[in-house]
Amino acid sequence: MLDLRFVISNIDLVKDKTAKRGYTEIDLDNLLILDKKRRETIQKVEELKKERNEKSKEIGKLKREKKDSSHLEQRVKAIKEEIEILDNKLKEIEEQINYILLRIPNLIDDSVPIGEDESANVLYKEWGAKRDFSFNPKPHWDIAEKLDIVDFERGVKLAKSRFSLYKGTGAKLERALINFMLDVQSENGYQEIIPPFLVNEKTMTGTGQLPKFEEELFKCERDNLYLIPTAEVPVTNIYADEILSEDDLPLYMTAYTPCFRREAGSHGKDVRGLIRQHQFNKVELVKIVKPEDSDEELEKLLLDAEKILQLLEIPYRVMTLCSGDLGFSAAKTYDIEVWLPGLGTYKEISSCSNFKDFQSRRANIKFRRKDTKKTEYPHTLNGSGLAVGRTFLAILENYQQEDGSVVVPEVLRKYMGGIEVIKPE
Template identity: 50%
Template structure:
């Protein structure tokens, strides 16, 4: 959410930023609404002041035995006018804040311009693409032939876009998550958190899933929402806090189930584990000072890359263009892993710097040591990694001609030393 005062001070900069995202100039309409809101506030303050003056004058007139009927009528009229003014002010404020809540964040200066994913900029590639002396299969073919990936049974109990993993594949999914968490916490200073998977709407407003993306969420009849990513509870760990700057950066990581309605994805990835309603993800969240945040984005991205390097999975890094970048982000790197069965790269992680966009919505600030003045923190988030998609990549890159799958060496300690997954 943006500060209307900042838009008042530099409307051209905001319009320029929104234009990069393909959004029409907004500042003129916002400032007109802001001016109307402030005018009504002034009108209310003047009415309150006049009411107080007239009330005092009534008391003085009565003490002197003078006629106070005109003053009494004036006070009565003011008392009738003020509730209507207060309601107008509330309506205008609600309209203004509603407009501000739905406006995309301003892209960083170095984000490439573009309309969609075809305009994303490739930054680097890592790893040699595997070669096979047989036609590589897609992950769902491998998993089903192993007898350990079952979409049919999942559909019987839950419908489409769910999966049941069994035996070694269930263990492999757990091994991947444990490996990621151990790396993030043991080597890179992240604090492991076990957060709620149900949150209230205020948490979703804070991280900007609401109000714009409510259709992507699952909502319960208690008013809670199932989290679509643990970015939501992890970032809200500092909601309404004032953090001492010497304690920054704060770094959190969590393994949670994630739930997405996949609204608008009909016909996309209908087979397999790429696009499910429920999946596991290891998330990274950082809370920093404004000066630290760009270095933190590079660091976070490199950590997500390190997971893929240790698994020896080929990947590439993209800088997302303005037309493909998420609503809250100022800059995003996507990591795409190579899937031989699909003969293409597919997204496995997004790492974003949101600047103070989420912090303003959560009212999260930091304070330099020994000072009273505060400022908004910067928040970052990144997948480290999406566990299901990493499982997909392992199956496709480590498949063998006989249908078995080699367990990546780094995961074998988590698999009781098992080297190969074979048909049940």
Template identity: 85%
Template sequence: MLDLRFIVSNIDLVKEKTHARGYTEIDFDEILKLDKKRREIIQTVEKYKKERNEVSKQIGMLRRKGEDTKEIEERVKSIKIEIDKLDEELKNIESEIKDILLRIPNLIDDTVPIGEDENDNVLYREWGEKRNFDFEPKPHWDIAEALDIVDFERGVKLAKSRFSLYKGLGAKLERALINFMLDVQTKNGYLEVMPPYLVNEQTMTGTGQLPKFEEELFKCERDNLYLIPTAEVPVTNIYANEILSEEDMPIYMTAYTPCFRREAGSHGKDVRGLIRQHQFNKVELVKIVKPEDSDTELEKLLQNAEEILQLLNIPYRVVTLCSGDIGFSAAKTYDIEVWLPGLGTYKEISSCSNFKDFQSRRANIKFRRKETKKVEYPHTLNGSGLAVGRTFLAILENYQQKDGSVVIPEVLRKYMDGIEVIKPS
């Protein structure tokens, strides 16, 4: 959430950066109007309070003199009534302002390229060499079905479309990837946590999923809880409504969770296979850092996520998202896109973002400077380290063999009880 005072003082800049993201429907004139009314009410209340204090002193003086105070006491009562009315009006106006603020996206960083959509993203770097196949590489769904390690039809039967059933060595490989990713990131200094998979409305609001993206969420109406779309939500909010000390930071946390997304608006996109599922596994990386460190911490976070693909020896590229493709809460985002030879394209496998103080304001996460004792909002960052299902399918496509088998990357074999190859039965 952006600071109201910053918006009012920098309205043209905020409009420019918001419009660059494609958010042209926000009524900034209404914000200015409401803020003006808010300040007028506050000033009026202060005047009434000053008058009430002065009149109250007069009552004391008159009583000591034995004089009648009935008329002046009536004035105190009328002032109280006016203050109560204004306080209620102020409460309603501040609620209106907050509702608008919650729907305004974060300001993009000055280093973010301006563009309309994913076609305007900018290549940041590439890693690895694409394998030359002496046969026509297959898409992962054909490989998985032939090896009998993912059952797409029964996943649909158990739930609905875009749910899958992993089994046998498929389930084992998925679990191996989760453990491998967690082991790498805990060695990189991240504290492993295991958060709830259901969270409340306040937690969803803290990271920016609510109110704007409610249609993307699975909600348990009876309990007013939401299934998490990413571990970013509960992990970032661990310190909601708390004041940390400067010595506590930087805070690095990692978590494995299943993730649940309706994928509203993605009809017809990546319908086949494992790319766009309603339920998928992911290992998340979250950082809470001092504001002056967040740019450097984003680069480190990106490297931590990239390390997984490097250890697996799977080629990928990193792109800087443009203004029209960046997420609602992010100030800057790098996407890691893995190469999929069976599909002949790159697909996003991790987004690494710096949110600056956007989420910490929403979640009310603060820290106190050691020397000045000043309380500030820290910066939050997160990234996938990685999306497990997409890593699974990247292994199938990049390590497939002509005979239909799939070689297990060497770093995963100890997690697979020494299994080196998944062979057709």
């Protein structure tokens, strides 16, 4: 969330940067009107309170002098009623202001390229050589079905479309990837967390999923709880409504969780296979840092996520997202896109973002400076380290053999009980 005073004082800047993200429906001019009403109402309340206090003193004086004070008492009563009306009016105005503020996206960082959609994203770097196949590489769904390690049809039978059933060596590979990713990030200095997979509305609002993306979420109506779309939500909110000390920062946390997304608006996109699922596993990286360190911490976060693919020896590229492709809460994002030879394209496997103080304001996370003793909002960052299902399919496509088998990357073999090649079961 952006600070109201900042928005009011920099309204043209906010309009410009919001428009560059494609958000044109937000009534920022109305925010100016509402803020003026808010300040006028507060001033009127303060004037009435001052008058009430003065009249109360006069009443006390008259009573001590045994004089009639009924006319003043009637005025104090009227003032009380007027203040109550104005307080209710102020509450309504502040709710309207908050409604608009919650829907304003984060301001884009000055280093973000300007563009309408992903076609304007900019290549940041590439890693690894694409393998030369002596045969036509197959897409991962064909490989998985032939090896009998993912059952797409029974996943649909158990739930609905875009749910899959991992089995046998497939389930073991998925689990191996989770443990491998957590171990690597623990070595990188991240504290492992196991958070709740269901969270409340306040927690979803803190990281920006609500109210903007409510249609993307799975909600348990009876308990008014939401299945998490990413571990970013509970992990970032661990310190909501708390004041950290400067010595606590930076905080590095990692968590494996299943993730649940409706994928609203993605009809017809990546329907086959494991790319776009309603339920998928992910290892998340979250940082809470001092504001002056967040740019450098984003670069480090990116390297930590990249390390997984480098150890697996799978080629990828990193894209700097343009303004029109940036997520609602992010000020700057790098997407890591893994090469999928079976599909002949790159697919996003991790988004590494700097949210600056956007989330910490919403979640009310603060820290206290040692020298000034003043409280500030820290910057939050997060990135996938990595999306497990997409890493799984990237292994199938990049390590496939002509006979339909799949070589297990060397770094995973100890997690697979020594299995070197996945063959039909």
